[in-house]
Amino acid sequence: MPRPRSLTHAQLASAALAVIDRDGLAGLSMRAVAKELGMSTMALYRYVDDRDQLEQLVVELVLGEVDTEPPGPEVPWRGRVEIMVGRLRDSVGAHPEIVPLTLTHRHRSPAVLRWSEVVLTILADAGLRGGQQVIALRGLLGYVIGAVQLEHLGSLSAPGTVAISALPPDRFPQLSATAQRARRIGADQEFSGGLDMLLRGMAEMLADGAGLPPDGLPDR
Known part of the structure; x- marks a missing residue:
């Protein structure tokens, strides 16, 4: 295949993403991307310094598709957070192998x-302050990343869950029963349910927030 005279970052990222989607993150290398583009490995170094730069381009290609237009103020703050989190989940979930790169x-x-700026603005409008915002944002990011990994790499219907459901109930009564129930829960239900629990915790913090110290965290 003839090599284009000049490659854009978007073309490089698309080729690297194609390698990841097909061969997994472990398959990403300068040689593999060069082969995907129909060029020599040495020629690829004309465009990027190393694999680390390729990774950055891939992350931006995938997450650049996330709609960061803030939801309207007529939507309650929890609903706005749910919308933003859902958008991130959809983009990352389309290419779950890149989850480690997002971190x-x-x-x-x-x-x-x-994305983070929009979410922080929503949280600030809701009344979260200081350290509360730090914990809330990191909690939301951690939840999305972890949920995508579980959904695609260790779903509730995966062999591991099936095996756990068959554990002897006399030794693991709670674990085996939970695994059996888990097989009847869909990915969307699991995601929305977990997010709801997280947002309920934030709402309770707001409800109990009178008299919080300047950092926004309760005294212990």
Whole structure:
């Protein structure tokens, strides 16, 4: 395949993402991406310095598709957070193998920074302050990343859950019963249910927030 005279970052990211989607994150290498583009490995170094830069381009390609337009103020704050979290889940969930890259490169990704700014603004409008915002944002990011990994790499219908459901109930009564119930819970129900629990906790913090110290965290 003839090589384009000049490759854009979008073309490089698309080729790297194609490798990841097909071969997993472990399959990503300069050689594999060069082969995907129909060029030599040395020629690829004309465009990127190393695999780390390729990873950054992939993260931005995927997360750049996240709609960061803030939901309207007519939507309650919890609903706005749910919308933003759902958008992130949809984009990352379409390419679950990149989940580890979102952790590694989130601080350098303009897309992640835009998403985080919108979510923090929603949380601030709701009344969360200081350390509350820090914990809430990290909690939401951690939840989305963990939920996507569980959904695609360890779903409730995965062999591991099936095996746990067959554990002897006399030794593992709660675990085996929970695994059996888990097989009847869909991915969307699992995600929305977990998010609801997280947001309920934030709402309770707001309800109990009178007299919080300046950092926004209760005294212990």
